[in-house]
Amino acid sequence: MHRGGSLVSPTIAYETWGKLNQNRDNAVLIFTGMSPPAHAASSVEDPTPGWWEEMIGPGRPLDTRRYFIICVNSLGSCFGSTGPASIDPRTGELYRLTFPVLSLEDVARGGYEVIKHLGVNRLKATVGPSMGGMSALAFEILFPGMSEGFVSMSSGPRALPFSIALRSLQREMIRKDPGWMGGDYPRDAVPLTGMRLARKLGMITYRSAEEWRLRFGRERTTSPDANGYGFGMTFEIEAYLEHHANKFTGQFDPNCYLYLSRASDLFDVAEHGGSVEIGLGKVRVKRALIVGVTTDFLFPIYQQRELAEGLGAPGREVEFVELNSLQGHDSFLVDMDSYRPLIARFFA
Numbered sequence: 001m002h003r004g005g006s007l008v009s010p011t012i013a014y015e016t017w018g019k020l021n022q023n024r025d026n027a028v029l030i031f032t033g034m035s036p037p038a039h040a041a042s043s044v045e046d047p048t049p050g051w052w053e054e055m056i057g058p059g060r061p062l063d064t065r066r067y068f069i070i071c072v073n074s075l076g077s078c079f080g081s082t083g084p085a086s087i088d089p090r091t092g093e094l095y096r097l098t099f100p101v102l103s104l105e106d107v108a109r110g111g112y113e114v115i116k117h118l119g120v121n122r123l124k125a126t127v128g129p130s131m132g133g134m135s136a137l138a139f140e141i142l143f144p145g146m147s148e149g150f151v152s153m154s155s156g157p158r159a160l161p162f163s164i165a166l167r168s169l170q171r172e173m174i175r176k177d178p179g180w181m182g183g184d185y186p187r188d189a190v191p192l193t194g195m196r197l198a199r200k201l202g203m204i205t206y207r208s209a210e211e212w213r214l215r216f217g218r219e220r221t222t223s224p225d226a227n228g229y230g231f232g233m234t235f236e237i238e239a240y241l242e243h244h245a246n247k248f249t250g251q252f253d254p255n256c257y258l259y260l261s262r263a264s265d266l267f268d269v270a271e272h273g274g275s276v277e278i279g280l281g282k283v284r285v286k287r288a289l290i291v292g293v294t295t296d297f298l299f300p301i302y303q304q305r306e307l308a309e310g311l312g313a314p315g316r317e318v319e320f321v322e323l324n325s326l327q328g329h330d331s332f333l334v335d336m337d338s339y340r341p342l343i344a345r346f347f348a
Contacts, residue, residue, distance in 0.1 A: 002109075003266075005100025008089050012110040013073040013080025014038050015046075016118070017056055018064035024121040028062060028347075029111055029147075030071040031132035031139070034260045035252060037079035040071040054336045061343035067124060074135065075110040076102040076259045084183075084255035096255055097183040102263040104131070108139035112146075125149030125285075125347070129332040130299070131260070134159075134267045137283075137307075141272050144284035150311075151346060153291045153332045153339070156303035157269040157276050157310065163298055166205055167261045170198035174254050183255050190254050196245040198257070203244050208295035208328035212237055280310035287317045289346045291332070291339070294322060298329040319346075 001007065015038045020027060030040060032051070041056035042049055056062045062069050073081040076099070084099040091098075115123065126147045128136030133155020140150055159167075177194030179185055219236040233239050269279035288311050292304025301322055308320035323338050325331035332339055 001100040002103040002105040003101040007082060007100065010075065010082035010110075011080065011086075012075060012082075012114050014114050015040065015043065015071050017041055017043060017069040018067055020068040020118065020120065024119055025124065026066065027068040027070055027115060027118070027120045027123050029115060029123050029126045029136075029139070030069065031107065031111060031126070031128035031135035032071065032074060033130035033132050034074075034257075034264065035248070037077070038071045038073040039079075040069075051333065055340065055343060061340050061347060062127075063347065067347070068120075070111075070114065070118065070120075072111045072114050074107045074131075074260060076107070076256060076263065078253035078256040081110065083253070084259055085187075085253040099255075099259060101266075102259045103138075104135045104263050104267045105138045105142060107135040107263070108142055111135070111139055112143055115146075123147040125151055125287075127151040128155065129153040130155055130329065131264050134264065137269065138267065140283040140285060141269065141279060144282055147285050149287040149289070149346070150283065150285045151289045151291075151343070152304075152307060154293055154296050154299050154304075154329050155307070156299050157280065157307050159265045159267055160300070160303065164265045166201065166298070167265055170201055171258050171261055173197040173201070174258060180254065183258075185254070190249070192249050195249040195252070195254055195257070196242075199245040199248040200241045203241055205298050206328060206330040208297075208326055210295065211326040211328065214326065216240065276306070277310060280307070281313075283311060285311075285316070287346070289319050289321070289342065291321045291323065291342060293325050293328060293331045295324070295326060296329040296331070 036051040040050040040052040056069055058065050073079045075081050076083040078085045084095045086095055088095045123146055126136040126139050133152035174180055174194035177191035179191035185191055216237040221233055221236055221239045269276045272279040290304050290308040292301040294301050308318055311318050321342055325335040325338055327334050
């Protein structure tokens with residue numbers, strides 16, 4: 001592992017769409033944000049819609065008639081890849097907090113092992129939104145020249161103090177829940193209160209204040225919380241956050257959340273050479289697309305600009321796009337009318 005420790009025979013879960021060509025150089029590797037699985041799009045094996053359904057498939061921006069699309073589930077996650085919720089083969093027990101310190105460099109290495117396993121000679125591009133953008137950037141630094149192109153959306157070369165502070169509070173919410181039990185909670189009794197609060201704070205940071213104003217205003221719920229002693233859910237925005245929090249807590253393992261959240265904080269391109277400029281200088285792609293959103297306060301637009309400028313090099317085509325989407329950080333998931341043309345043009 002990048003920061004010490006080791007794993008024995010770890011598993012990296014992945015899904016693919018399309019076919020690898022004869023030269024084995026038409027593959028596109030996608031790294032996900034913190035919480036999604038490798039199921040980015042539907043397939044014959046799994047017809048349920050994926051988290052990037054409108055982007056992947058025949059005739060879509062990531063056209064599976066031309067490209068072999070690979071999406072990996074991050075090492076440390078709980079959707080098939082080895083993480084704190086997995087069994088340590090050395091002890092027969094769950095890793096829990098004995099899992100080594102996780103870095104996004106480890107996530108990038110997991111993606112590299114997958115493409116080696118699949119026999120890919122060279123990637124058409126690495127793609128990543130949010131945490132996935134940092135993982136994809138780590139991949140480009142660790143394995144220079146493996147990719148022809150690089151696409152980063154709402155990401156950056158390092159975690160900023162504001163984002164670190166927010167994630168730190170989310171982790172504290174989980175750890176302060178008595179049900180967390182120092183990370184030794186039973187599988188069927190996770191710390192639900194801590195996870196719900198962490199997810200609510202996350203949802204607030206993923207969207208913009210302007211979207212909340214236009215979408216919910218001051219609308220009241222039709223069934224106020226009678227058990228809130230006057231402080232329960234009254235407004236529609238409160239009910240919205242409660243719904244998404246409850247939905248998330250049944251899907252994601254708390255310890256995995258802690259590890260991936262901390263890995264995002266720890267990432268810093270400057271560790272690969274002494275400065276962000278030197279670190280970015282190790283990237284060897286021919287083309288790059290950097291997309292930022294003006295309403296994203298988790299990864300501010302100036303971070304995207306810094307990344308685009310840092311990747312500028314003689315003979316390299318770097319496009320920086322600034323979107324005015326209302327959906328803030330989550331725009332890459334929901335504002336497909338803005339993102340589809342950009343991705344389609346890059347891969348055309």
